[in-house]
Amino acid sequence: MLAEVLEALRPGPGLTIVDGTFGAGGYTRAFLSAGAAVIAFDRDPTTAAFAEGLHGLGALRLIHTPFSRMNDFIAAGEVDGVTLDLGVSSMQIDQAERGFSLMRDGPLDMRMSSEGLSAAELVNEGDPRELLRIFRVYGEERQARRVVGALVRRRDETPFERTLDLAEVVERTLGGRRGAKVHPATRVFQALRIAVNEELAELEAGLAAAERNLKVGGRLAVVSFHSLEDRIVKSFLNDRAGRQGEGSRHAPPRAAGPAPSFTLLHNGAMAPSEAEIAANPRARSAKLRAAARTAAPVWRAAA
Numbered sequence: 001m002l003a004e005v006l007e008a009l010r011p012g013p014g015l016t017i018v019d020g021t022f023g024a025g026g027y028t029r030a031f032l033s034a035g036a037a038v039i040a041f042d043r044d045p046t047t048a049a050f051a052e053g054l055h056g057l058g059a060l061r062l063i064h065t066p067f068s069r070m071n072d073f074i075a076a077g078e079v080d081g082v083t084l085d086l087g088v089s090s091m092q093i094d095q096a097e098r099g100f101s102l103m104r105d106g107p108l109d110m111r112m113s114s115e116g117l118s119a120a121e122l123v124n125e126g127d128p129r130e131l132l133r134i135f136r137v138y139g140e141e142r143q144a145r146r147v148v149g150a151l152v153r154r155r156d157e158t159p160f161e162r163t164l165d166l167a168e169v170v171e172r173t174l175g176g177r178r179g180a181k182v183h184p185a186t187r188v189f190q191a192l193r194i195a196v197n198e199e200l201a202e203l204e205a206g207l208a209a210a211e212r213n214l215k216v217g218g219r220l221a222v223v224s225f226h227s228l229e230d231r232i233v234k235s236f237l238n239d240r241a242g243r244q245g246e247g248s249r250h251a252p253p254r255a256a257g258p259a260p261s262f263t264l265l266h267n268g269a270m271a272p273s274e275a276e277i278a279a280n281p282r283a284r285s286a287k288l289r290a291a292a293r294t295a296a297p298v299w300r301a302a303a
Contacts, residue, residue: 001223001270001272001276001283001286001288002026002027002030004221004270004272004288005027005083005085005221005223005288006030006034008219008221008265008288008290009031009080009081009083009219009221009290010081010219011030011031011034011035011036011080011081012034012035012036013035013036014035014036015035015036015037015080015081016036016037016038016039016078016079016080016081017031017036017037017038017039017079017080017081017082017083018038018039018040018041018067018070018074018079018081018082018083018210018213019031019038019039019040019041019083020040020041020067020070020082020083020084020085020206020210021041021042021067021083021084021085021086022040022041022042022047022050022051022062023042023044023047023050023085024047024050025040025047025050025051025054027083027085028040028051028054028060029054029057032054032057032058032059032060033057033058035058036058036080036081037058037059037060038058038059038060038061039061039063039070039073039074039079040060040061040062040063041062041063041064041065041066041067041069041070042062042063042064043064043065043066043112043113044064044112044113045064045113045114047062047064048062048064066202066206067084067202067206067209068201068202068203068205068206068209069205069209070206070209070210070213071209071212071213074209074213075213076212076213076298077212077213077214077215077216078213078215079213079214079215079218080214080215080217080218080219081214081218081219081220081221082210082213082214082218082219082220082221083220083221083222083223084203084206084207084210084221084222084223085223086199086203086222086223086224086225086229087199087224087225087226087229102163102164102166102167102183102185102186102189103167103183104163104164105162105163105164106162106163107120107161107162107163108120108123108160108161108162108163108165108166110189110192110193110196110197111196111197112197116196116197117196118196119192119193119196120159120160120161122134122192122195122196123151123155123160123166123192124155124159124160128148128152131148131151131152132144132145132148134191134192134194134195135147135148135187135188135191137191138190138191138192138194138195138200138228139187139188139190139191139192139194140187140227140228141187141188141191143173143174146173146174147170147173147174147188150169150170150172150173151166151169151170154169163189166185166188166189167183167185167189170184170185170188171183171184171185190226194228199229200228200229200232203229203232203233204232204236207220207222207232207233207236208298211240211261211262211293211298211299212298214293215293216293216294216295217292217293218292218293219265219290219291219292219293220237220262220290220291220292220293221288221289221290222288222289222290223286223287223288224286224287224289225285225286225287226285230269230287230289233289234269234289237262237264237289237291238264239299240260240261240262240291240299241260241262241263241264241291242257242259242260243264258296258297258299258300259294259296259297260294260296261293261294261296261297261298261299262291262292262293262294263291263292263294264289264290264291265290265291265292266290269287269288269289270287270288270289270290271286271287271288272284272286
């Protein structure tokens with residue numbers, strides 16, 4: 001949703017934009033081409049290669065750390081825009097050796113960086129109760145208990161090491177696709193990826209950091225790809241815009257709270273155009289939410 005993000009952030013000369021999910025540099029290239037300076041974040045060290053050809057376009061600083069840590073590198077009220085394009089990138093999915101794809105055989109890794117617990121370690125060593133929680137909460141998998149039972153029985157015989165091996169066991173457990181558009185293991189793979197990379201906690205911290213780092217009038221644009229992410233973004237922006245609890249005549253009056261730190265740029269989420277979906281089918285589930293920073297102080301985190 002590049003065109004929609006550009007419309008929301010309005011990058012230009014003299015402005016500084018944070019690209020919190022650099023990836024292959026598509027957003028950053030557009031921001032630099034519009035004349036803005038860019039501070040980009042990405043925990044994946046392999047993204048450095050994509051930055052090499054962009055430095056000639058303008059001022060670019062690429063920092064290899066999660067966007068949740070942007071406060072360590074940016075002063076409060078320093079930037080004019082922040083964008084977060086969430087989830088795994090097409091580049092990472094297409095690299096079988098990264099272990100994100102259930103359609104390409106590779107090591108069961110799924111780490112966006114080279115640090116921390118891998119998906120194989122989580123599947124082979126994780127407590128069954130924790131795996132059940134991960135699949136139910138992060139994958140919204142209704143048959144999570146069946147999946148966990150099958151994985152535990154199998155790992156007791158032979159540890160999981162490869163992506164297709166895991167996908168096949170889940171498919172046998174849940175039943176064949178029978179022409180379904182979505183592979184039966186999709187939710188399990190999503191849940192493992194989110195857990196391995198602590199993506200939801202990262203998102204919450206990144207949104208709070210954007211609130212702190214944006215100038216008055218600065219803009220935030222977030223592109224999400226599944227309901228868990230979108231609910232977090234929607235709740236954060238509605239809360240900060242003073243919109244939580246609106247819309248029901250049966251709800252009690254909303255207690256007075258902090259002054260809104262954001263104003264929504266449009267009601268609800270924007271969806272990709274039909275042309276973009278035709279050109280990139282992976283964009284079909286994307287949702288964009290955007291807001292502008294007010295002069296109100298940063299909200300304190302709930303105790």
